[in-house]
Amino acid sequence: MSVYDQIAEAETKAVVEIEQAADLAGLTAIEPMLFGKKSELGGLKRLMGEVDAGERPKVGQALNEAQLVVREAHALAKEKFSKAQRLAQLETERLDLTESLNSTQRGHLHLVTQTMERLEDVFVGMGFTVSEGPQAETDWYNFEALNLPAAHPARSMFDTLYLDLGERTEIGDGEGGEATNILLRTHTSPVQIRVMESTPPPIYTVCPGRVFRRDTADASHMPVFHQIEGLVIDRGISLTDLSGTLNEFTAAYFGGAISSRLRPSYFPFTEPSAEFDITCVICEGAGCQTCQRTGWIELGGCGMVHPNVLANCGLDSEEWTGFAFGFGIDRLALMRHGIKDLRDMYTNDVRFLEQF
């Protein structure tokens, strides 16, 4: 047998061994017989010494080629066995992902909170801060400082809930020696007064919060509801600044298709006063049942802060002017989601709460 025949035979034998391996372990077991000095091809390296010097490169090349063939066959076999082993392993790990049990679900913020935060975010984006104050208030902060003295007929616009402090009532500190009335704020305007008293202008702030009226609950009234008011005090603030600010808010909150307009109105704490309407969000101004075919819906009240209010807070109305506005939060939430009855928001039924 020639040298070359011996090499070819050893190669064939090795390849057959590889093909006969049953799995990765079998393949690993025969590796010493395939590679290295103890393998048959490895053993044939000694022939290099037995052939003519001229023949040696050819023999060497034949040996290398044979080893390459064996390595390739081994690599292929190894890859095949690894793949099969991985597939078998994965099959044992198979899961039915539809078997998942219902575990904890994320909770929900109340719709009023969501609406309030959304509004706050819009105003923060417009450069406003957010101010807060107590829900139980004195007559001064809720009424008098707002240019609503005790006998003012406009007080009847607010059905007020008063608190009974019993023997803690301080007699003689109110007007005419009567006791100061403590009440549940009927609007968040007392927060405006507190801000003006404590913060030097310029002031750009909104006051969101809970307010109270002596109203029997029905589809559109609750004795406890929520409002947001805005206050700007600066040099040279004008009525057009109010219009522009409300326009900007309206577009930011409701979207560009919705705009706002002012109509003259009356509030004791502002002069000039206005109601502000927005384009009907249902029909976008085309006219529908919600807006009584006017294309507009009334959102809230606003106006230039009354000089008496500024004076009550120690501000000179010749130097500082400002505007204020306010509207209900609950009604915005109702409008946005097509809720017909305000009372539904306050039953605390999770089937309601979990929808938002």
Next chain:
Amino acid sequence: MKVLLSWLQEFAPIKGTALDLGNHMSDLGMAVEEMRVLNNLDGVVVAKVADLRPHPKADRIQLVDVDTGDDEPLQVCCGAFNMSVGDLIPFASIGTVMPDGMEIAQRKMRGEISNGMCCSASELGLGTDHDGIMILPDELQVGEPLLHELGLAGDVLWDLEINPNRPDAMSVSGVARDLAARLGVPFRIPEWSVESVSGSAEDLATFNIEDPVLCPRFTGRVIKNVSVGSSPLWMQMRLVLSGMRPINSVVDVSNYVMLELGTPNHTYDLALVPNGHIGVRGASDGEQITTLDNQERTLVAGDGVIVDESDQAIGIAGVMGGASTEISSSTTGVLLELASWNPESIARTSQRLGLRSEASARFERGTDWGINPLAVERFCHLLNQITPGGIEVVGEVIDVEGDLPEQAPVSVRTSRMSALLGRKFEASEIRNLLRPIGFEVAETSDADVQEVRIPSFRPDTQTETDIAEEIARHFGYGNLGTSVPRSPDAGRLSPEQKLRRGIRQVMVGSGMVEAMPNPFLAPSDIGKSGLEVAEPVRLLNPLAVEESVLRPSLLPGLLAAVGYNYSHRNIGVKLFEIGAVFELGLTNSLPDETERLGALLANEEAFAAIDLLRELGSALKLSFEVRNQDGLPGMHPTRCAQVRLNGSVVGSVGEVDPDVLKSYEVEDRCAWLDLRLDFLVAGAIAADLAPYVPVSTFPSSDVDLAFLVENQVQASEIEATLRKAIGEELQSVRLFDVFRNDQLESSSRSLAFSLRLQAKDRTMTDEEVGKLRQRCIDAVEGSHKATLRS
């Protein structure tokens, strides 16, 4: 305030579409709440009742033959019985669409055919009377369209919302003045007058104002030859469409003048006022009077009264007349009172007596004292016009003045108006806007300043800023333009506000649903929820006893909410709330108001609330300390604990008392967490500023220790001892296993802790770790009833 176009047109040549005119009024601050064009009653005609017959099969309806001018009368079934043969009535023929949208069709009622409908005033939108068929005056033409016959065809009725600062707009003439100014057409109040018979009015009647502040002006007139009858249809229709009921000629004229000029007035039977003397004074406490409605009423100081010559009260000023001088069908002499009153006094009295009327609504806003004599003349003029044979007015108008409100001229700076309104105005523009609504404007030596004299019908307008509103109103708010001021600072939420939002998100992330229970409670709710509050904050004027105290805790509201959900088969709800609770303060002033976080987890044991607390602690970087504490109010007596933060009690955690749950009909256990939000927030702000602690680069060692600990020793105590025993090399300690079983004594349980030890500056040797381990064991066994489990 309801106004008819035809009535407005008596004061100014107002023209335009109903829609445009309505928009103008809204834009002037008189918002149109409702608009009705009176052209929608086609098919309703004047018909004559030709015959009335009983329905053969029904008692509650009768058969009416109506004559509509055609040859054959039509048979109609009718449920009303107030008409007689020969009466004229409104008749809706087949095909008519009624104001409520109903279409009239031929119908069969219990076997009888009905060919249309006899109409009541309310069915036609011509009044509130729906008890019977509207009986029309005899002079109308049978067969003619009803609205045409009533003189209303094509007229427009607006219902306007009038603000409290617009007393002038509480009258047809005032609305006309405002609208005419906007439209640029002339406005005029006619100079009505009546020729009087000779004689002196003062011989028949005298007025005396004792309280000049209460009554700035008292004007009146003596009228004779009065015969009280019914007023003409045109007047009745105007009253009806304005929302008032026609009564008789004298009352109708009185109301007509009030609606037209905004001046309420009152009529006395002259014969019943001794010597025609009328005085005005403040009432004394306890003074009695029987009013027109035959109610005995008690007055207090501050009310105004009208008195006769013997100082006997015969009327409550501006609110209601007395019964003793009421006019009747036999009245022939009338004493007319057209007075001005102090608005605050009228507001107080009418509110206290619950007597709000069209008159008091006008007096409360302030009526136009300047028009009193003319309004008296208007009254006489109208009564003369509608009284067959005419009336006699004696002498002159009697006019007594008290303290007339003085309105000094207001200096109005053009520059200030421009600054306030955000548009550059010229002085001439201001004049042109103010003059048509009755303000006199005069230029001054200062080019920037004009003097504005305010008319008597605008008592609300007093200052330069008030004038700015009038300028803006007539210029049009929408025409001023817009601008956006910019805050010099960045907008932001405060750290506290951000943390409150963060806490809400932690709750939501833990599966909690935010509820908003009613902050008002019934006094009994406090005991029902196991709370101990001696004196809750009470409302002085609650709507109901169920809503008469302010909550001292979030627990009752959340329990009620869970109870509501259980009653609707929403089992296992997990609700939280962040809200204010109230308790009486130590001194007078405001009640103490504290913001708290409450979380109620139905169908969960106490540890669910502990988990929630841990979640909160990890989110806010706070280490809460939980300390078992039996018998916290409302809580499960043996499953509750105080929550402490940096040594202060900040709330409680555990389960709700089973008895309390029973009273709310919740059959599952409920875990409960209640924390003071301000402490949480303050702690979190401080924790957020904690400096960086460098991470040790040396390896750590873990030590696990299990102790058999008697039940009365809290796990937290063992943990505290472990912490103290190791000191600064302790990186973390964690209770990782608790178990009780038969092999252990029943008075103890096994607590297993995992400790991680690490030094900042070196690798700890095994020997060192071993020493620390022994120190832990000695410390725990030495200070607690606990032994190491081997």
